[in-house]
């Protein structure tokens with residue numbers, strides 16, 4: 276049995292999709308986490324807002340699933356930062372396996388830096404795509420982003 280099993284936190288997961296190409300470079304495993312407090316007008320997936328949605332999966336189970344395909348990983352949602360403690364644990368575990376981890380969030384990087392609770396995500400992932408979806412700034416020509424206020428921020 277893994278030494279992580281007893282303390283492995285659980286996350287509410289809407290879906291895990293292997294082989295995505297729109298959530299970061301290369302073929303990736305996208306993990307869609309349940310719950311989003313931002314409620315952006317024009318959100319592509321309002322069904323993801325429910326923090327009680329999805330299925331409860333342990334970090335151990337998610338890591339095992341990701342390692343089956345071995346793709347790099349994107350955390351999306353919903354807003355992964357709604358489940359910040361478990362998401363940080365998940366991201367750290369994935370990076371310790373040598374995987375590159377992107378994380379989408381509706382918070383801006385300035386808001387993350389000002390929050391002691393959210394701040395550790397910046398050392399746990401490789402890249403943050405930040406900010407809410409802003410319908411007026413929607414631009415389908417942007418790679419990996421929905422609106423032009425969102426930024427791709429490489430942290431490592």
Ligand code: SF4
Pocket residue numbers: 311312313314315317318319320321323352353354380381406407408
């Ligand atoms: S942050 Fe993303 S999931 Fe949340 S409401 Fe905005 S567009 Fe939808």
